[in-house]
Amino acid sequence: MDLATKPPYETVDFKALAQQDEAFNTTWQQHSGKLDFQDPTTTQSLTKALLKADFGLHLEVPDDRLCPPVPNRWNYISWIHVLLDSTNPSYSNRYDPGRHVVGLDIGTGASAIYTMLCLKSRPAWTMCATDVDKKSFESAARNLTLNNLITRAKLLQTIDSQPLIPLQYLGVDKLDFTVCNPPFFADATDMRQSLSGEGKSARQNAVCTGSENEMVYRGGDLGFVTRIVEESLVLRERVTWYTSLFGKMSSAKAIIGLLKEKGVTNWAVGCIDVGGGTKRWIVAWSFVDYRPCNSIARIEKIANEYLPFPTEYRFALPASIDATAAKHTIDQQARRLHVRWNWVSQTATGVGEAAGNVWSRAYRREHERKMRELAASGTGDADMQNTLEDMKVALAFRITVSESTREVVVEWLRGSDQVLWESFCGMVHRSFKKS
Known part of the structure; x- marks a missing residue:
């Protein structure tokens, strides 16, 4: 062994x-x-x-x-x-x-x-x-x-x-x-x-x-x-x-x-x-x-x-959503956020890092405004990539879609802000409640 x-x-x-x-x-x-x-x-x-x-x-x-x-x-x-x-x-x-x-x-x-x-x-x-x-x-x-x-x-x-x-x-x-x-x-x-x-x-x-x-x-x-x-x-x-x-x-x-x-x-x-x-x-x-x-x-x-605060959050997929659709939803949702994100389709698992509450409405409006300005200047993609590379990580997470149990599993990998972690879990869960 x-x-x-x-x-x-x-x-x-x-x-x-x-x-x-x-x-x-x-x-x-x-x-x-x-x-x-x-x-x-x-x-x-x-x-x-x-x-x-x-x-x-x-x-x-x-x-x-x-x-x-x-x-x-x-x-x-x-x-x-x-x-x-x-x-x-x-x-x-x-x-x-x-x-x-x-x-x-x-x-x-x-x-x-x-x-x-x-x-x-x-x-x-x-x-x-x-x-x-x-x-x-x-x-x-x-x-x-x-x-x-x-x-x-x-x-x-x-x-x-x-x-x-x-x-x-x-x-x-x-x-x-x-x-x-x-x-x-x-x-x-x-x-x-x-x-x-x-x-x-x-x-x-x-x-x-x-x-x-x-x-x-x-x-x-x-x-x-x-x-x-x-x-x-x-x-x-x-x-x-x-x-x-x-x-x-x-x-x-x-x-x-x-x-x-x-x-x-x-x-x-x-x-x-x-x-x-x-x-x-x-x-x-x-x-x-x-x-x-x-x-x-x-x-x-x-x-x-x-006991320490839980570092795992699970929720069941709604009956109307199959695992394939859930995987697509998770991946696309993360890609829309200003985060470092790596999705592995074979394992239905993604790992991401965020500098803060980048899913809040205020942040997303400000982020979209900056993207438009950078696009107009012709340097959008490069400047945004540099921002991601240099960012200080406030939250790291892993999201897995389990086909066998029909669950989404969210794991807290890094961070010291409990409120931020809870907010992130809520955001992920809400994206399926709307469906």
């Missing part, structure tokens, strides 16, 4: 994995096909087997450092893939093998698993990785070297007084994204109580071998990511997407509330649920105006107040 487009895990077939990996087969046989996830040896055997079988990666982790479960780690990276692919400056909404991306793994850990998964699945990507813990940092370097990925990575051992996103010390000017699996616990007592199952109806699903340094931070995951938010308010567009994992929905909600309070209007929310009762939450935010697709930015498992 092509790792660049490998889907998220839904479940793991342990029996099939045992047939693929000799070391894991020994563990499988020892437990008579019933794995004991409270046993550190078992969890490490499973992690190593999955990384080897599914990604061709080899792992060495000290016994006193976190051995990460592969499914939720990969599902986070898979989510990042879709986030970046759907906010591609080319508006392609798919994996671009030639797109060079630079990411940062904040607190990479002894496994460097996020860094390795990113590098292994996307050959054109490079990664920066940081950690404050010397033992974890050295182990991360060994794993990257062991897998021949070290030349595409830039490692930095940090200290507490340095920023969590230390661009200056890394020697990079901009990043496309950050990933982070923050310490989930506020103090050592909180960690011990949680891992022992104190106050819960059931104990932890799997043993945790993480050190206190990996698992504990003042304020827990909320405190750690609040610090990232504060840094992002200074760095702003120097990082396209800031992202982090959360152990509790309450922490994710609190961070979204903080982002809204600080005036951030472009964010995305994800959920990782591979079964077993343990869920993780993802929040991403950006000061850049590329808009992620609805499927990655909005989930059903959280209240609407924590």
Whole structure:
């Protein structure tokens, strides 16, 4: 399978994995096909087997450092893939093998698993990785070297007084994204109580071998990511997407509330649920105006107040209009507007860019007046083309006519003006209501 487009895990077939990996087969046989996830040896055997079988990666982790479960780690990276692919400056909404991306793994850990998964699945990507813990940092370097990925990575051992996103010390000017699996616990007592199952109806699903340094931070995951938010308010567009994992929905909600309070209007929310009762939450935010697709930015498992504004608008075609006529209507309507427009008839999809509300009556009257003046001067087409080439994009959109569902799908690709986006959707819809 092509790792660049490998889907998220839904479940793991342990029996099939045992047939693929000799070391894991020994563990499988020892437990008579019933794995004991409270046993550190078992969890490490499973992690190593999955990384080897599914990604061709080899792992060495000290016994006193976190051995990460592969499914939720990969599902986070898979989510990042879709986030970046759907906010591609080319508006392609798919994996671009030639797109060079630079990411940062904040607190990479002894496994460097996020860094390795990113590098292994996307050959054109490079990664920066940081950690404050010397033992974890050295182990991360060994794993990257062991897998021949070290030349595409830039490692930095940090200290507490340095920023969590230390661009200056890394020697990079901009990043496309950050990933982070923050310490989930506020103090050592909180960690011990949680891992022992104190106050819960059931104990932890799997043993945790993480050190206190990996698992504990003042304020827990909320405190750690609040610090990232504060840094992002200074760095702003120097990082396209800031992202982090959360152990509790309450922490994710609190961070979204903080982002809204600080005036951030472009964010995305994800959920990782591979079964077993343990869920993780993802929040991403950006000061850049590329808009992620609805499927990655909005989930059903959280209240609407924590979700970003929808980036997709659908409406059904009237019974009197067939798909061919709808395609013609969309294409001709866009061509009449002062927009950059590219229509692909084979896929019934068009992508456009506008400098503002170019569909308003006032704008269209003024535009027609200018066109007449330019035509009279004999320079109309050239001057209008130059205007389009030089324009500042306020809204980018994609319109697709789906024959199978008889729907028109309008997607918000770029822009920061919610009112402008809603107005555009209304304009497209009205053109069919008149028919």
